[in-house]
Amino acid sequence: MDLRDSGRQIGEKLFALLSPNQKKDLTQFVRDYEAGNIPADVPCTTLFRGQYFIPPQADQPLTEIREGALYFCLEQRLVTVRGQVIPLTVKEFEIIALLILNPKRVFTYEMLLELVWHEDYTYYSRKAINNHISNLRKKLRVVPGLPDYVKSVYGVGYKFEV
Numbered sequence: 001m002d003l004r005d006s007g008r009q010i011g012e013k014l015f016a017l018l019s020p021n022q023k024k025d026l027t028q029f030v031r032d033y034e035a036g037n038i039p040a041d042v043p044c045t046t047l048f049r050g051q052y053f054i055p056p057q058a059d060q061p062l063t064e065i066r067e068g069a070l071y072f073c074l075e076q077r078l079v080t081v082r083g084q085v086i087p088l089t090v091k092e093f094e095i096i097a098l099l100i101l102n103p104k105r106v107f108t109y110e111m112l113l114e115l116v117w118h119e120d121y122t123y124y125s126r127k128a129i130n131n132h133i134s135n136l137r138k139k140l141r142v143v144p145g146l147p148d149y150v151k152s153v154y155g156v157g158y159k160f161e162v
Helices: 008-016 020-034 090-100 109-117 126-140
Strands: 064-067 070-073 078-081 150-153 157-160
Touching (some): 070 090, 109 157, 126 150
Antiparallel strands (some): 070 078, 150 157
16 A cells, blocks of 8 residues: 555554554655565565564474364364364364363463463453353264363363373
8 A cells, every 4th residue: 555645644643553663664755665675475464573574484383283083273273073174163172272272270260260261350250151161062063972172170270182
């Protein structure tokens, strides 16, 4: 987007939302772009992070965890049990991701609210967490006899354990 062509008022409003360092970085980026110092083959899906564009690292390994019949992939936001894809809500996936990436660590209700909901404990209740955990457990138990991956720690919270 060329700020000169979009009208001075809009450009000033957008520029006002940036921190002083971001303004400096953006100004330098625009100068480099106009001078032709930015490669033209940078894909449009790249991210702008402080110092120009950082292309996604396609060669980095995926975060995958296999525990018995359970398969988890963080980057694909994928959970399967015995090869069957488990459709999870955003919060259910964030809960299982937090628990499975920190096996055997107990997360209190307060920690879950802060890390998954990003809210103060007073805004949501334990019942909201319990409902999400209950739904998650039902979805993960596709056949009888599978372990209960999400364990309750009575009166405290939850943990992932096989």
